[in-house]
Amino acid sequence: MKFHHFLLTFFIFFSLTSHCQKKVLFAKSTTNEITIDGKINEDAWSTDIETASNFVMFEPDNGKLISIDKRTDVKVLYDNDAIYISALLYDNEPDKIQKEITNRDVFGVSDHFSVSINGFNDGQQDYSFYVSAAGVQMDCLATKDGEDYTWDSIWDSKVSITDFGWVVEMRIPYAALRFSNVQKQTWGLNFMREIKRDVQKYTWNLVDTKIGSITAQSGILEGIENINTPTRLFFIPYTSFYYQKNELGSDKTFKAGLDIKYGINDAFTLDAILVPDFGQTKFDNAILNLEPFEQQFDENRPFFTEGTNLFNIGNLFYSRRIGGLPTSVPETTANEEITNYPGTVDLLNAIKVSGRTEAGLGVGFLNAITKKTYATIRDTETDEYRKEVIEPLTNYNVLVFDKRFNQNSSVSFVNTNTTRNGGFRDANVSAALFDLSTKANSYNLYGDLKYSAVNDIEDYNGIKTSLNFAKTSGKYRYNLSGKYISKNYDINDLGIIFYTNYHGASANGSYRIVNPTKIFNTFKISQELNLEVQNTTGKTQEAWYKTYITATTIKNDYVGFAFSLNPLDRFDFFEPRVYGRYLYIPKSVIAYVGFATNQNKSFTYEAEAEITKFDEDQRVTYWLSGAVKYRFNTKLSLAYDVQYTYKVNDRGWVGFDNSSIIIGNRDREILQNNITGKYAINTKMTLNLTGRYYWSYSDNDAFFTLQDNGYLTANNEYSLNKNRNFNSWNFDLSYSWWFAPGSEISVLYRNYAQIGSSTVERNFSSNLKNVFNADMTNILSFSLRYFIDYNRVKNKF
Numbered sequence: 001m002k003f004h005h006f007l008l009t010f011f012i013f014f015s016l017t018s019h020c021q022k023k024v025l026f027a028k029s030t031t032n033e034i035t036i037d038g039k040i041n042e043d044a045w046s047t048d049i050e051t052a053s054n055f056v057m058f059e060p061d062n063g064k065l066i067s068i069d070k071r072t073d074v075k076v077l078y079d080n081d082a083i084y085i086s087a088l089l090y091d092n093e094p095d096k097i098q099k100e101i102t103n104r105d106v107f108g109v110s111d112h113f114s115v116s117i118n119g120f121n122d123g124q125q126d127y128s129f130y131v132s133a134a135g136v137q138m139d140c141l142a143t144k145d146g147e148d149y150t151w152d153s154i155w156d157s158k159v160s161i162t163d164f165g166w167v168v169e170m171r172i173p174y175a176a177l178r179f180s181n182v183q184k185q186t187w188g189l190n191f192m193r194e195i196k197r198d199v200q201k202y203t204w205n206l207v208d209t210k211i212g213s214i215t216a217q218s219g220i221l222e223g224i225e226n227i228n229t230p231t232r233l234f235f236i237p238y239t240s241f242y243y244q245k246n247e248l249g250s251d252k253t254f255k256a257g258l259d260i261k262y263g264i265n266d267a268f269t270l271d272a273i274l275v276p277d278f279g280q281t282k283f284d285n286a287i288l289n290l291e292p293f294e295q296q297f298d299e300n301r302p303f304f305t306e307g308t309n310l311f312n313i314g315n316l317f318y319s320r321r322i323g324g325l326p327t328s329v330p331e332t333t334a335n336e337e338i339t340n341y342p343g344t345v346d347l348l349n350a351i352k353v354s355g356r357t358e359a360g361l362g363v364g365f366l367n368a369i370t371k372k373t374y375a376t377i378r379d380t381e382t383d384e385y386r387k388e389v390i391e392p393l394t395n396y397n398v399l400v401f402d403k404r405f406n407q408n409s410s411v412s413f414v415n416t417n418t419t420r421n422g423g424f425r426d427a428n429v430s431a432a433l434f435d436l437s438t439k440a441n442s443y444n445l446y447g448d449l450k451y452s453a454v455n456d457i458e459d460y461n462g463i464k465t466s467l468n469f470a471k472t473s474g475k476y477r478y479n480l481s482g483k484y485i486s487k488n489y490d491i492n493d494l495g496i497i498f499y500t501n502y503h504g505a506s507a508n509g510s511y512r513i514v515n516p517t518k519i520f521n522t523f524k525i526s527q528e529l530n531l532e533v534q535n536t537t538g539k540t541q542e543a544w545y546k547t548y549i550t551a552t553t554i555k556n557d558y559v560g561f562a563f564s565l566n567p568l569d570r571f572d573f574f575e576p577r578v579y580g581r582y583l584y585i586p587k588s589v590i591a592y593v594g595f596a597t598n599q600n601k602s603f604t605y606e607a608e609a610e611i612t613k614f615d616e617d618q619r620v621t622y623w624l625s626g627a628v629k630y631r632f633n634t635k636l637s638l639a640y641d642v643q644y645t646y647k648v649n650d651r652g653w654v655g656f657d658n659s660s661i662i663i664g665n666r667d668r669e670i671l672q673n674n675i676t677g678k679y680a681i682n683t684k685m686t687l688n689l690t691g692r693y694y695w696s697y698s699d700n701d702a703f704f705t706l707q708d709n710g711y712l713t714a715n716n717e718y719s720l721n722k723n724r725n726f727n728s729w730n731f732d733l734s735y736s737w738w739f740a741p742g743s744e745i746s747v748l749y750r751n752y753a754q755i756g757s758s759t760v761e762r763n764f765s766s767n768l769k770n771v772f773n774a775d776m777t778n779i780l781s782f783s784l785r786y787f788i789d790y791n792r793v794k795n796k797f
Contacts, residue, residue, distance in 0.1 A: 023205045025189060026050045026223035027076040027083065034077065036171045038158035040086045049075045052191060052219075055202040060521040060552075062209045062514055066202050072193050074115075074204065076221065080228045082173040087113050089193060091165035098196040098600070099134040099161070100634045101680035103688065104738075105149045109600050109631065110134050111196050113168045116142060116218060118188030119179025119267075122360050123216035123407030125309070126188065127177055131157040133166050134634065135683040139176075141309050144213040144408070150305035154234075154742045154787060175232040178267050180358030189221035196600055199521070199556045209514050211441045212472035216408050232263025233790035236742065240277050240783040247775045259303070268355030268363070273303045276347050277783075286754060288670070288696035288726035290652055292574040293498045296320075303350060310354050310364035310400045314414040314431045314448065317398050318496035321418075322368045323347040326391035327425065330375045340376035345391045347371070362402035370394045372421070392421040396494055408437040418493040426455040427493035442473040452490050462489030462500070478509040487535060499574070502541050504532035516554065523551040534573055539582065539710075543568040548592075555598060558606075562592035571710050575653050576661045583651075583663065584710040587615040602631045619649040635680045645670040651712075654700060654722040662718050664700040671695045671764070684738045694728040695767045699760045725757045727771040742787025750779040 030044040052074040057064040066072065069092035077084040089111075091097055102108035110132035117127050128147070130138035137157055140147040153176035160167045179185060191204040205219035236259040244251045257275035264270055281300040289295045297320050299305050304319035311317050323345055330338065350368035357363075373391040378384070395418075402412040412433040419426050431450040437443065447467040454460055466483035487501040510526040517523070525547070532542040548562035566589070571582040589612070596606035605628045612621040627641035647668040654664040677689035700722050704712035731751040738744050753774045761767055 023052070023219035025052045025074075025076060025204075025219065025221055027078050027221060028223060030077045030079055030084070034084045034169075034171065036084075036156045036158050036169050038160035038167050038169050040088075040167060040169055044077055045075060045086055049077070051075055052204045055191070055193060055204055056206050058192070058201040058203045058207050059209065060200070060516045063206060066193075070195065070202075072113075072191070072202065072204075074191050076223075078224050078227070081230060082171050083117075083224070085115055085168070085170040085172070087168040087191070087193075089113060089165045089168065091195075094161060094163060094165050096197055097133050097161060097166055099132065100631065100637075101134045101683055101686075102132070102136050103678065103680075103686055103736075104136065105138045105140075105152070106136070107138060108132070108134075108136070109196055110136070111166070112138075112192070112194040114138075114192040115170065115172070116188075116190045116192070116215075117172070117177055117221070118215065118218060119177050119185070120356060120358065120360060120404075121186050121188040121218075121220070121407075122404050123188060123213070123218070124404045124410065125356075126190075126215050126218065127153075129153075129155060129157075129170065129172055129176075131159060131168055131170065133159060133161065135159045141307065142215055143309065144215055148309050150302075151307045151309075152302075154789075156741065174227070174229045174266065175234075175263060178269075178355060181266050182358065183225055185221075185224040185227070187221040187224070188215075188218035190218040199598075199600065210473050210475070212444070212477075213408055213437070213441045216441055229266055230791045232261070232269070234261040234742075235259075235788040235790070236261070236785055237788070238277060238783065238785040240781060242779060242781045244777065244779045246777040264353070264355070267357060268353060269307075270351065270353045271303070271307070272349070272351040274349050276301075276303065276350070282690075283692075283730045283732065283750070283752065285672075285692065285694070285730075286728045287694060288698065288724060288756075290668075290698060290724070292577055292653070294496075296496060303352075307354060308352075308366075310362055310402060311352070311366055311398050313400055313402055313412050314433055314450070316414055316416050316429055316431060316450070316491055316495045317366075318494065321492075321494050321496075322350070322396050323370055326373055326375075327420075328390050330377055330388035330390060332377060335381045336377050336379055338375055339378045339385070341390070342373055342375070345370045345373045345394075356402075356404075360404040362400070362404065364398070364400035364402075366396075366398040368396045370396070389422075392424050394421070394424075395419045398494070406437075406439065408439075408441055410435045416491070416494040425493070427490070428453045429491045429495065437472070440473070442471065444468075444470045444472045446470075450489070450491075452488075454488075454490055454493070460488040460490070462486040464489045464500075475514060476509070476511055478507070481506050499541075501535045501573070502532050503535060504530065504542070506530040519554060521552045521554055521556060523549075525549045534571070534582075536580070537571075537582070539571045540568050541573060542570060556600070557598055558594070558596040560592070560594040560608075562590070562610075564590040564592075566590075576663075576706055577653055578661060581661060581706065581708075582710045583653075583706060584712070586619070589613050604629045616649070619651075621648070621650070622646045636678070638675070638677045640673070640675050642674075643670075643672045651704075654703070655720065657705075657715075657718055660715075661706040662715065662722075663704045663706050663712055664698075664722055665702040665704065666698050666700045668698050669696065669762070686736050688732070688734045688736070690730075690732045692728070692730045693768065693771070695726070695764070695771075697723070697725040697760045697762065699723055699762075721758050723758050723760045725760050725767075726755070727767050727774075728752075728754045729771045729776075740787065742785075744783075744785050746783045748779070748781045748783075750777075750781070752777055 028049045032044045055066040055072050071090045074087045098110050100108040100110050112132050114130040126142040128140050128142050140149045141151045155176050156171040158169050193202045207217045239256040242253040255277045260272040262270045278301045284297050299319045348369045352366040354364040372393045374387040375390045377386050397417050399415045404410045414431045416429045429452045433448040435446040450464040452462050464485045468481040470479040471477050482505045484503040485500045489500050491497050508528045512524040528546040534541045544566045546564040550560045570585040573582045575583045592610040594608040597604045608625040610623040624644045629639035631637045650668050655662050673693045675691040679687040703715045703718040705715045733749045735747040753776045755774045
């Protein structure tokens, strides 16, 4: 009996150990031409090539072997230019394969196949290439912190639906990858297959969901050796034409420029942009901003979104600073007025160099120069005009060193610098960071030390530091953290930060299921505690306890619940707009509930609701959100979503009365409507519609004077009209045709308007009518970008 127990224990241990070992696949070289047509009929594929098979489930039932009727077989070839991948994805019900046609990098309701490659096999960053059963490409840079789909590369793929399932064929040029310059390559490799109708994902090498890091759990690709990679040099010239019209008149603009991508070697790449044109980027979502901070906008300019993961280390880089608002306002006399104040600063050029050495040292350098910018000022008595510099010629740069080791750990150094010509403000920020994980990825220790220095009329500097410890694997996980930020810590010349001058601590604990139950595919419950104390006064800035639950049912519907308690009186040190002053915030309680249907259905909907009740007479905030989407077929879909906020007896800064700070008691309503539509003519050609209507008002019914202790006293004498009513409308209708790899023709019609008033209009239809009767700006633009590979044209000249 003991011997039998020994054998059973041995075989269980051996099975688990074998299951956790990294799989190895050998690629085979070829000199034959491979045509990417989704047919896999070349002789090279039929020779003796190793096959990657026996996929295992990633989610929901982690570790379960794929069934024989869904088996997946993958092979890899290579030559001096690229690697080639063929995949046979068997399906016993091929007529049920999902294949919605979407825009690039949009997954939609489709089956998918992907390959993830790590050319340094360091377990920390994958280059991932996806293709859907409809033939749509997606690609991203993946790290343990998430996936960056703003990165786009040039590669080729083709799929075909068959009577046994579907077939994928890929060609990924070495220019799309980064790897060391060694004779024999060893790469990290994993394949993934998603069966959308079953909401299941399978991987070739097991990815254990009880372990936090996915990128560290890849298999191994061997066999690539003695490759002579071609020069990586690409030119992307572009030209665009804009016609703009509003009530003031019309204007025509023609632009042309050039992007350059150059592979310094197999690991490092230089990107340069000359005479940039960002006229067709997505519009910004304007709001009625009554907060003490600027509105933070998303980055939509491709140069600053593609392949910038290195520059985002440490969160010191907010790229919208480059080419954003001017940083100064001209001084005027009593008889002068500003007649022209540019809303943006022109970008002259920008370059970035990034890559990683064989030893795991990542290096990133970004530099951008913006144009000297003037405001125009008119003398109302003499009718003379003068110009004043509001933003000098400015140089921005970011330098990053990121050393990776042990396949899951890193130390980093980051420096950002802003140098303005002349006597304007300069700034420099440096940061040291570390991120250390145990070999089994069970525990993680990470933190930072940051130092900022600003050279202005009065120089000042500050620091920020944090330390965090987390258990990152298993059903039960936790995170403990502490941080300190000094009063003068300021990264806002090239970064963005709102809250400073405080120290805090937080703790988080969670439980999750790692395999489905009879009710849930996924289930997670988390508890959080957070406390922040202002450094100067020792008063509480933030304090809350939170519980939240998220789950997907066995039918793949989503449900979420949350409860948050703010049990202490707190103080807002930024709302008064004066340093050293603060505003009392009463205790509060928050409750949230959310639901969303299975997104694979043709008709889907979701709804969320939240209520915040303050320990103050009739002060409450309601928030509602809803969305519906309908897929008419694989090509056409429409979606609508709405968010509504109603703040009753909200309190906030409205102005000053001599030296007094005036706080208003106000009702606020915020309504945002979004509509999106997509019609895919084919996988290369789409029509897209985006519309947004935003309306918000602030209606003050009483005023208070802020006391030195943070509390309020009634002010019946203040009578200025501080009410606000704001409407914003945006509409984009675009046509895009990727007529060749990396080459696009796009046509955009844009229509927008904004109106603001101090008269509150609470009627929705009146507001909508007013914004459409306002001075509407109409823009029609045409853009052409053409991708030129130096290697393909060098022999033609």
